[in-house]
Amino acid sequence: MSTSERTAWVPPHWVKWLAWKIHRGIYNLSGGRLGLSLPREGRYGTMRLTVTGRRTGEPRSVILGYYEDGENLVTLAMNGWEEPEPAWWLNLQAHPDAEVVVADGTRSVHGRAAEGAERDRLWDRWREIDKKLDAWAARRSKPTAVVVLEPR
Structure with a gap:
């Protein structure tokens, strides 16, 4: 891997934070009519994942990219390529049952990390x-966790 590949440019944290806030705001203000998309050939879709907070027990939602692998949805626990694990992933590990809203409906899922050959x-x-x-x-x-959301 070349030096430029190892140091791929990522926007500053405040830019990513603002983009996430705007995306969630569009979703919330539109009542869920805008902000989600189905995956297409060569493109990921966007979904809203709601997990249970590991400390509070309260629902926590985030919008993530995903693609479909059979009945499963697949996403990455990347946190904008920053060092710490994303809070939603820590919450999902503590409480693996969650809800997902995709452009064509709502699904109850069970989350886990893919391992080995599957990963x-x-x-x-x-x-x-x-x-x-x-x-x-x-x-x-x-390594960035590859997260599988299986139907439950």
């Missing part, structure tokens, strides 16, 4: 969608 296969599929995936992932000191 490699799902990571390779993300790599087909996002050519800079490995460069961005190299910014983090530990």
Whole structure:
């Protein structure tokens, strides 16, 4: 991997934070009519994942990119390619049952990390969608979890 691939540019934290806030605001202000999309060939979709807070027990929602793998939804616990694990992923590990809203409906899911050959296969599929995936992932000191959301 070249130096430029290892140091792929990522917007500053405040830009990502603002983009996330705006995206959630559009979703909330539109009553869920805007802000979600289904995955298409070569593109991921966007979903709203609601998990239970590990400390509060309160529902916590986030909008994430995903693609479908059979009945499962697949996303990455990347936190904008920053070092700490995203809070939603820590919450999902503590309380694996969650709700997902996608553009065509709501689903009850059970979340888990993909491991071994399954992780490699799902990571390779993300790599087909996002050519800079490995460069961005190299910014983090530990592997990025590939999260599988299975129907329950």
